[in-house]
Amino acid sequence: MREVINKYPRLLHGGDYNPEQWLDSPQVLEEDIRLMKEARVNCVSLGIFSWARLEPEEGEFHFGWIRRIIDKLYENGIYTILATPTGAMPNWMTAKYEEVRQMSPEGVRNLPGRRHNFCYTSPIMRKKMKKINHELSRHLGDHPGVILWHISNEYGGNGSDASCHCPQCQQAFREWLKEKYKTLDNLNHAWWTAFWSHTYTDWSQIHSPVPNGESRLHGLNLDWKRFVSHQIQDFCMEEIRAVLKYSVLPVTTNMMEYFKPLDYFRFAPQLSIISWDNYPEWHSQKDEVNVAVRTAAWHSMMRSLKKAPFLMMESTPSIVNWKAVNTQKRPGLHELSSLQAVACGSNSVQYFQWRKSRGSSEKFHGAVVDHRNGSNTRVFREVSALGSRMEQISDTVYPTCNRPKAAIVFDWENWWAVEDIEGPRKDMAYQDTILAHFKPFWEMGIDVDFVNEDCDLQGYRLVAAPLNYLYKKGYAKKVKDYVEAGGCYVATYFSGVVDETDLCILDRHPLEELLGIRTEEMDAAPEHRVNSIGFEGKSYKTGCLREISHVIPGEGAEVLASYESDYYAGCPALTRKSYGSGRAYYLACETEEAFLKALYAGLAEENGIGTEFTGRLPYGVTVSHREGGQDLWFVQNFNEAETQMELPGTYARVEDGMELKGSITLKPFECLILAAK
Amino acid sequence: MREVINKYPRLLHGGDYNPEQWLDSPQVLEEDIRLMKEARVNCVSLGIFSWARLEPEEGEFHFGWIRRIIDKLYENGIYTILATPTGAMPNWMTAKYEEVRQMSPEGVRNLPGRRHNFCYTSPIMRKKMKKINHELSRHLGDHPGVILWHISNEYGGNGSDASCHCPQCQQAFREWLKEKYKTLDNLNHAWWTAFWSHTYTDWSQIHSPVPNGESRLHGLNLDWKRFVSHQIQDFCMEEIRAVLKYSVLPVTTNMMEYFKPLDYFRFAPQLSIISWDNYPEWHSQKDEVNVAVRTAAWHSMMRSLKKAPFLMMESTPSIVNWKAVNTQKRPGLHELSSLQAVACGSNSVQYFQWRKSRGSSEKFHGAVVDHRNGSNTRVFREVSALGSRMEQISDTVYPTCNRPKAAIVFDWENWWAVEDIEGPRKDMAYQDTILAHFKPFWEMGIDVDFVNEDCDLQGYRLVAAPLNYLYKKGYAKKVKDYVEAGGCYVATYFSGVVDETDLCILDRHPLEELLGIRTEEMDAAPEHRVNSIGFEGKSYKTGCLREISHVIPGEGAEVLASYESDYYAGCPALTRKSYGSGRAYYLACETEEAFLKALYAGLAEENGIGTEFTGRLPYGVTVSHREGGQDLWFVQNFNEAETQMELPGTYARVEDGMELKGSITLKPFECLILAAK
Amino acid sequence: MREVINKYPRLLHGGDYNPEQWLDSPQVLEEDIRLMKEARVNCVSLGIFSWARLEPEEGEFHFGWIRRIIDKLYENGIYTILATPTGAMPNWMTAKYEEVRQMSPEGVRNLPGRRHNFCYTSPIMRKKMKKINHELSRHLGDHPGVILWHISNEYGGNGSDASCHCPQCQQAFREWLKEKYKTLDNLNHAWWTAFWSHTYTDWSQIHSPVPNGESRLHGLNLDWKRFVSHQIQDFCMEEIRAVLKYSVLPVTTNMMEYFKPLDYFRFAPQLSIISWDNYPEWHSQKDEVNVAVRTAAWHSMMRSLKKAPFLMMESTPSIVNWKAVNTQKRPGLHELSSLQAVACGSNSVQYFQWRKSRGSSEKFHGAVVDHRNGSNTRVFREVSALGSRMEQISDTVYPTCNRPKAAIVFDWENWWAVEDIEGPRKDMAYQDTILAHFKPFWEMGIDVDFVNEDCDLQGYRLVAAPLNYLYKKGYAKKVKDYVEAGGCYVATYFSGVVDETDLCILDRHPLEELLGIRTEEMDAAPEHRVNSIGFEGKSYKTGCLREISHVIPGEGAEVLASYESDYYAGCPALTRKSYGSGRAYYLACETEEAFLKALYAGLAEENGIGTEFTGRLPYGVTVSHREGGQDLWFVQNFNEAETQMELPGTYARVEDGMELKGSITLKPFECLILAAK
Ligand SMILES: [Zn+2]
Ligand SMILES: [Zn+2]
Ligand SMILES: [Zn+2]
Structure with a gap:
């Protein structure tokens, strides 16, 4: 390097x-x-x-x-x-x-x-x-x-x-x-100022969003955030x-x-x-x-x-x-x-x-x-x-670095937009959603990169894009190209809703062809209206954001999981569609952690992104992989207790070259650094 | 019409x-x-x-x-x-x-x-x-x-x-x-500005109530609210x-x-x-x-x-x-x-x-x-x-309308005043109190009007005035005339306390003669000091606002319910006094819902304001009555489930004239519109 | 008088x-x-x-x-x-x-x-x-x-x-x-303005602490509070x-x-x-x-x-x-x-x-x-x-007054400083801590004075100084003199941390010699990490503020109580050291109420500050003592119920001279005023 x-x-x-x-x-x-x-x-x-x-x-x-x-x-x-x-x-x-x-x-x-x-x-x-x-x-x-x-x-x-x-x-x-x-015409259209009669007729009328002035013109809010960052x-x-x-x-x-x-x-x-x-x-x-x-x-x-x-x-x-x-x-x-x-x-x-x-x-x-x-x-x-x-x-x-095969989309502009909405819920939590999708990989000992919508997706075998509300120009096409070329893509509820200026994308989801589904309603249920989805023979609880969608007949999407109750019982909760050489998944609702664990375990296997440690890590233990010089494994025990584990091969401890293999005991909060032998 | x-x-x-x-x-x-x-x-x-x-x-x-x-x-x-x-x-x-x-x-x-x-x-x-x-x-x-x-x-x-x-x-x-x-003298008296030395000596000294200025002169607060509305x-x-x-x-x-x-x-x-x-x-x-x-x-x-x-x-x-x-x-x-x-x-x-x-x-x-x-x-x-x-x-x-026989007093000026007080509780909730008194009627299928203190009471057989703290000029007399002429009136705790300028009414409750009671203390008990009242052989929980009153000897008020514990055990919680051709009730405390249900069920019967559906409605079902052209009954099932009920007569469904009688099954969330036959 | x-x-x-x-x-x-x-x-x-x-x-x-x-x-x-x-x-x-x-x-x-x-x-x-x-x-x-x-x-x-x-x-x-x-140099040093580059170069740059200006310069905050009071x-x-x-x-x-x-x-x-x-x-x-x-x-x-x-x-x-x-x-x-x-x-x-x-x-x-x-x-x-x-x-x-033998240090400047810190916890509650130490005396029927750090300590047999974070100039010496002369002093966790300008006292606790301990860490544990201390054969829960200290070898401090778990298990929680004719205690952590009760019961006995009522008072009953004319005992029953108690001697009721002794029944909320006979 x-x-x-x-x-x-x-x-x-x-x-x-x-x-x-x-x-x-x-x-x-x-x-x-x-x-x-x-x-x-x-x-x-x-x-x-x-x-x-x-x-x-x-x-x-x-x-x-x-x-x-x-x-x-x-x-x-x-x-x-x-x-x-x-x-x-x-x-x-x-x-x-x-x-x-x-x-x-x-x-x-x-x-x-x-x-x-x-x-x-x-x-x-x-x-x-x-x-x-x-x-x-x-x-x-x-x-x-x-x-x-x-x-x-x-x-x-x-x-x-x-x-x-x-x-x-x-x-x-x-x-x-x-x-x-x-031009102001362009700006008025982008911010949809005809709503509430807020058409700007002079540039000097524009002011940053403030509590005692304009605060609910979401296009303005979004551009102001872009400006501050810029x-x-x-x-x-x-x-x-x-x-x-x-x-x-x-x-x-x-x-x-x-x-x-x-x-x-x-x-x-x-x-x-x-x-x-x-x-x-x-x-x-x-x-x-x-x-x-x-x-x-x-x-x-x-x-x-x-x-x-x-x-x-x-x-x-x-x-x-x-x-x-x-x-x-x-x-x-x-x-x-x-x-x-x-x-x-x-x-x-x-x-x-x-x-x-x-x-x-x-x-x-x-x-x-x-x-x-x-x-x-x-x-x-x-x-x-x-x-x-x-x-x-x-x-x-020093000479090594991690080189993940999976990536999660984390985009600041999407973050700003999705948490500013007056939409299904006031408490849209983008970071927490991202973390919910990151955790299964951590538990499997698989390093993950983050990309934003402007990044190149090529080189990753799996890309997940949770709560990806705002689609930048060209993003949908890039995703389709990526899947067509063999990538695996996971889209979720409340994605592809607006364009870069927070204007709703009309008529069709930008990935409708890729996903093969059509969304009709978003139900933000209160806590007491529980629901669940059936997936691979098990039942998993949903969260409170639930999209009601339909598979477009003849477009090739398979239903992998469905809602189990309420008026949308039977509607798809998880679908998969093959597209070119790749596959696209659509997840219709928030779910409990266990579901995401099951989902990504399957996808890791399907896409060959697991490591030699995947499937072998006890609770609280993860592994990270730096490569480039030697192949290094950082085995990290976050338990405040001794923890047993089985090593998948034979390794040398970096500090002293001591050979380690088979069953070992990690001390509380121990971090082993192992080189592949 | x-x-x-x-x-x-x-x-x-x-x-x-x-x-x-x-x-x-x-x-x-x-x-x-x-x-x-x-x-x-x-x-x-x-x-x-x-x-x-x-x-x-x-x-x-x-x-x-x-x-x-x-x-x-x-x-x-x-x-x-x-x-x-x-x-x-x-x-x-x-x-x-x-x-x-x-x-x-x-x-x-x-x-x-x-x-x-x-x-x-x-x-x-x-x-x-x-x-x-x-x-x-x-x-x-x-x-x-x-x-x-x-x-x-x-x-x-x-x-x-x-x-x-x-x-x-x-x-x-x-x-x-x-x-x-x-004159300023009149204003100073009405707002009681001698308190805290706030006498105004020039009109220009008056300012709207604001957090960093005057905010606790309740007469000013009340007039400001009147002014804004005006x-x-x-x-x-x-x-x-x-x-x-x-x-x-x-x-x-x-x-x-x-x-x-x-x-x-x-x-x-x-x-x-x-x-x-x-x-x-x-x-x-x-x-x-x-x-x-x-x-x-x-x-x-x-x-x-x-x-x-x-x-x-x-x-x-x-x-x-x-x-x-x-x-x-x-x-x-x-x-x-x-x-x-x-x-x-x-x-x-x-x-x-x-x-x-x-x-x-x-x-x-x-x-x-x-x-x-x-x-x-x-x-x-x-x-x-x-x-x-x-x-x-x-x-x-289209040609019909509801014509209720019962009314509840809901007065904006009272609302402003009672929720602005620094009195027994900070959280006086006028709307919720009104709703608590409205709900029993809804459950009985009896339409109710709202009147304010300026409205004519004649024509109603029952008028309830919960938490009616502020008495406008002439209101007490109007109520007495109303009852004398045969009306039924329900007064509650914390009523008749102040006049239109939020000055306390001295010496006697304005309806003392009508109600036959005298109030000595208001006890705003904390949640953990529960109490109850005995009424018609049952015990009902009180809420936290409890007035301690006494029947004036020889004035004819009967005690219908009494407190069951604490130092005011035995004091009246509900009284009734005949007055002219009518009757006046006084309710001394907040109570649980079941008590109000029992109270108004009795009063509905006593005053003949029930409908043919009263007493026959299952939980979650109510009925409203539009009259004027045909006699129309709107049977509304708010249960998210099929609900059985017994019709009190024979009716024609408005849409198609289909005859309905006896036991019927309402679909979840169904609304039937029936014409009397 | x-x-x-x-x-x-x-x-x-x-x-x-x-x-x-x-x-x-x-x-x-x-x-x-x-x-x-x-x-x-x-x-x-x-x-x-x-x-x-x-x-x-x-x-x-x-x-x-x-x-x-x-x-x-x-x-x-x-x-x-x-x-x-x-x-x-x-x-x-x-x-x-x-x-x-x-x-x-x-x-x-x-x-x-x-x-x-x-x-x-x-x-x-x-x-x-x-x-x-x-x-x-x-x-x-x-x-x-x-x-x-x-x-x-x-x-x-x-x-x-x-x-x-x-x-x-x-x-x-x-x-x-x-x-x-x-000089500004003195002020800059006292407020430690080199931190965050806040050196004042002109007196006119100084402004009171305000939310949209300087608010985290604790020396300024403290002096501002002194100024306002002054x-x-x-x-x-x-x-x-x-x-x-x-x-x-x-x-x-x-x-x-x-x-x-x-x-x-x-x-x-x-x-x-x-x-x-x-x-x-x-x-x-x-x-x-x-x-x-x-x-x-x-x-x-x-x-x-x-x-x-x-x-x-x-x-x-x-x-x-x-x-x-x-x-x-x-x-x-x-x-x-x-x-x-x-x-x-x-x-x-x-x-x-x-x-x-x-x-x-x-x-x-x-x-x-x-x-x-x-x-x-x-x-x-x-x-x-x-x-x-x-x-x-x-x-x-009228001619009498209370003359306590015990005192608790309550110092306004310490209060201002300790609740302004950005330290182990945001919610340092000085008043509550003081009360926790006051309550055992109330329960024993022992009157207590409050002193601040400027007061004379002589004349008290016991002085407790809970959460005494700020030590004014000369305070440590005064305490040492007090103990040397025979006094009993109780110091706690988080004391002697800063001087009068909120600058940390470097190198050693100002009472290190007196207490014989050295503190290494302050652990502000979250609620779910419980701990306990063993004292006189019993186990008492700790609160969330826990200091980790060590007895200095050979300096004579005895360990009376120790932590029972976590990585500082065995570390001292309560120590005692004899010093001159007196004794100094050090309490390392917040504890449950029962521990303070046990601690001060022992200290009251050790220092002879109990009254004839101490140890004989039922729950909810206390006694205060006014002396100077006659010896008067105010027996106060804060129970809303009749309460039995045994009088420790024979007394005359002040109002009427009636003799009282042996077992008596206090009425709910009764206060007896007794003169010693
Ligand atoms: Zn600027
Ligand atoms: Zn204006
Ligand atoms: Zn000033």
Whole structure:
């Protein structure tokens, strides 16, 4: 694989480091170096919230202190990921230039404070950002210890929906719309403004969706979300251009799970490598399975964005401090949850934060180094042990990556549209639906990619597209071509309903020919009206979204499952149609988990996408597969108990080459890394 | 009966039609006509949200397109109810004239968008409304196909409390108060402003109740609600005068259930016929009984407003799209729920909407014609079947109306006052209390009118006034006269507490002489302090509101039920006193449903208001009675199952004259229409 | 004891009196005097909301009416507590001077209305307050019937957090900070602003914490709360100086439970006597024990503020009207709940309100005199009976007070800090934790004082400091001195975490030497991860906050209880260390109630703080002890049932001298007042 990070092509271990908080305590900084080496830290992120130190007054720059820290780290074998400081603005700027602060949907300008709250349209903010980024690039962009640019921090994480409604954003939105629609007639048609007499007769009448104005024109809502994502992406691109002025380093920006306001598929091409901040809610449920599945899905998304290894840029070594209840990770879970990232394609385990800050809002967030007890803590010992292990596996693991044969469609524009509808249910939950379809693969030990509607589907043997409400232009044709060429495609209820502007597609489902079915009604039943479907001799409960469809006579769709009661008893719940060399499935309703498990087990077999572990994994255990160098299997036990399993072959443990085969016992929260022999 | 709608005196079947959304698709409009005829549609509502089409720029009017549609409909035997377009303002107006937009209680002017959000005080809005209404009237007010004016749409439905707090409304409110109170001294006394030192010393100090200002001066709150209702009613009257400038058609405006902000009793006199929009939550509970009762009450209110047949102006043929869960009406329920309206006095079954809009917020609201499948849907077939049946019954049903002998007092001013109190409980629920008293009648198959405190009580044999907290001037005397002349009156706990300005009535209950009781305390018990009352040998649970009263010795009140525990065990819970030729009952507490059933069963018998069906109706079945032409009985089975019942006599089925008597089987959701033989 | 109230040194019985609402009904005022005498009322509070009557237009004063009322009361043996009227501003003032109205955190100026909503910084408000207070003082400050100044009313009770965010308050806050920190460097360090790049470079950049600005800088949050409390206290002091201009009467202001925004420990020194308004939620739970405990704690706080008797300035004779459900006090409870106040140190039973107002928001609040029925009500009879009893006990009770040997640390600054954290749990509940530690003493019949961290601990044999997160300067040393000198101290989990500016205390717990333990982790477990601790052979459930600590080897701490499961099984949950002549306990986790009961039973015995009743009290019965004159025992039965108990000696009933000993039966809700023989 191409080396994205040339200077230090190894697994990274380290985290966010904030020495600007301790500049007047040199002994703390000395101790940091000593403890980092003890913990096998080889890389830290610097400068994320340092603007006020780097430029304490407008135009007055101080780089000496940070250069000295980078030097000292480098001398000790620790590399630096260098951040641009736009994650939080200094007080001199927010006080002097009102326009750099975001404006709320209610039209109120934010006061200074917190972070992630700048107006990404503001020319002044862009000018100030360029200036500091240029200076950073000029002073530190060629430092031998700096290996990667960390562009800003968690873009859009302003605590609400990331958007700014200021007049400059309104104007930029109108320009963006003019560019897109050319004429108001086009826009009026796309947004169906004749409804409720909302025809726009002048571009200046258009305003972002707000609670005390227009909020129910879904085409407007959708375009506004596109605009906000675009505008932040554009700001990011401008930051990248600025740091690359005097530097040739790769660039990343740290993402946040499936962060709804930002279409990360569009960000990916402008980044050298994907990175993200991973904060699962371990111990929030009876066992860790659902959290592990959700986290694996997030990791898989990050890997999918560029179909390449990524970096886990933040994670906590112990607890976070912003949940209702912040539970300590039980012994072993830290190592497992960190290696889960690597198993899914991460080439790093980085923490927020190295040392707990002494004051303000994150002083109780977990860190490698605590306020008390120095390194004499369980947390520090577990971090150090993991650091050693990562050193051991780095050479073997670094060259590999996961290469799934199955994909699930996850499309941000569909997400925005389907959760904004006033339709069958108010609580359409796109993420949860995606996870319900992802979980069976996790349980079978099959890695899965995510694709959006713009991605190429070729190369996958199975593509599932749950709750795929909005069909972009060309998508239906692409799906048909994919199936015709031999692919297997799973469509569900409430898909193909609208086009890109949220206008209903009239007359026929865009995949009617492919699926061979016709939908008549959508019944969103209340909880107390249960139903079930019969499939392969068993009965499975449905959820509350149930489409009533009919097989089109003579079109070749077979009914595999049917409703068992209510007025649509006997109507198809699952159909299959052969099409070209492939097959297309249609699932008419939400179902309980067990049904999806049965469905995808069959499809995995039918399409040959299982691994040697499929069918052999006990509850709570999964396996991920990195290939490219050696064939590596990450066997992950998410049970807080010893778990027996049968290995399907003979393997060598990567750390020490020990041979493993047959029946083995996994320790609680153990992660084995096995190489095929 | 007087023919309100002269041009087409028949049962109407049709709904809201929005061809302005499809003007560039002539084939859609062609298909509409064809399908309307197939569905037996004889009447549509036009122009409700057409302002932007009728007047695309200020002062530029286009009536050709709508005239052509009315012509075409008329040629095909379909009549038009023509709406004034004020339900939604065009963007050119909201952009140019800020004052036409409502201002929130927080003092923030709305931005353009949504609907129902104009300031009803604004002179500019009134001027623009008059202009478009005059033009409408002049161009289309004598079209032979137009049968009725539909004034605006769902007045007040702005999603909050209908009110506008702009400076012009503040000024109008002050003028309204000056007119009412004449002097500040009078106002200060009425609002009891000496409390908390809130004496007004200048009219300009008065402001509408708002969260960050005065909100707990209940006299002010009450007058503000009166003013808002009055101001919208005044706007409506001005719309009516405008459309009648060149037209002699009858007028209506579509109401919304018991819409709290508008005192519909005050609207009624200025309308030719009452109409309303009916959206019950079918299938939201285990069975349909409670929803059916609530809906019957709404219909009864509409009939009561003018003691005459009304129009159901909107209803959904399938689902709505604005509830949390939007469940399809099960087969048969559409016909039953439509005929329930007719059973209660409606002369129409109209839908929102004829054809689903393609975009924006109501695209998933149910409609006769779907986005797909044309007329090949269950919904279309059920609508068509009902259309045919309405044609069959029209001649028989149209001349009749319900003429109840019992009435329940439902007074908007009482509602506003009793739910605004800081009193025994925060959650005083007036509507629910009314429904609890209405339900026993529904179960007995006895139609009930609603009256407010200003209505004439003569002509009713029984009047119940639950939770009648506020007594308007003259009300107590009217009740005494009514009972003295032979009426039966039921008063409850927490009645007669305050006068019209929410000042407590001192010293004695205004009906003390009539009831013969004196109240000492109100105990709002918490849930865990249960109590019960003994009545006719049975024990019934009380609710949480319990008044502790005493019979005044020697005044003639008999105790019929008493509390069974707590420190007021033995105190009266139900008393009766003969007064003149009538009787007055006093109910001291909330009770479980079964008690009210027993109480009203006795009172129905005592006062001879039962029907031939009373006592014979199985669970879930009710009967309504339209008289005037023939004696018609609408037997409605709200069970989703076959239900046996015994007919009390011999009847002819209206559709075909088939004789029915003795034991019959009602199909699930069947509605039989029987004529007495 | 020093007589604070010289003119009438007796138990007071009476309440808020609002004759300004009835000036045009002289017969009402006549009747008031007659009924007050009947109810044994000897003292009323006057003028609380009279500003609009006393100064109906700016600068125009009317004192005649109130002087006549005070005269009339005095002639009838009824004394007056005279209020300054700042609790509610007149409309002429709020209309003319915008600046006197508070500004919300969102920057919106309040509109006129309600009460307690003036800006306590506003120079105009202070000027107007001084003028009216001077006039009051000059006209009535030496009236023989006036015995006490009632300064304003429920300071800070504006329905939110008491604060005003107007520009004048911002400026005053900055001045207050300058005075405190001297330099921005000091402030930046104290608030740890380097975090998130929030370094202030100019004092003008500082703004109060607000939702749309800075809200997560906890040092700022804490200082803002200190400032708000200080500023209101300063306003109060200015009021006091104003009324004392022409008067030498004592002063009080009526407090509200543990009112979070105001640090009452700082108010206490400037007041002559503490008074407060007591509104427990009787009957809200299955029985009255928890409410009685909470109320006893409130009373104990009021007594502790000056270690002296206090006044219960308000309470309801029946119900309040501002809770969700307002239940009547059952027979007997009024007398018990009133005497509970006296048992805990109150020298009064005062009501809000004497007569129900006729209109506005408190018309349904309980009062001695109802709208109807005059004095012929249960409420009036119970009030009168209590009045007689208070006359009987006054001579005996008045000279005494409670003198506890145990204290619990309750510190407002700790409260503000610990509930603002982003730490282990979002729902840190300081009050509830304090109550959990208070309840075992209540159950043992042991009076407890509250102290804050600034108080002297000497004189107490036991001091418990639950959840004592913030350690003020010098506090740790004081505690060590206290224990060394023989005291017993109980520290808990999450204590000694931060210093006064909310900066974490680094390296060691400030009491590490005293406690002999070292804490490694805080585990905030979710509900489903239960744990338990073993103590004295029994197992007790833990709560969700659990610290993982270790005994420092050789430092002398003994482990008394340990965790029983999870990865910290065996870690200490309760330790004890002897230190000097005393002992220090450390409790590592939240526990169920039964554990605290066992713990404090042991500590009470160990430290000899039990009373003769300890160990003999049945469930629901407690005893309080007033001493100083005679030794008085208030035996309080909070059971709504007869309750048997064994007296530990022979006593004389105070009212009649009747001898009581051995087994006795307490009536439901009875309060016996016994003198030791
Ligand atoms: Zn902006
Ligand atoms: Zn207005
Ligand atoms: Zn202020």
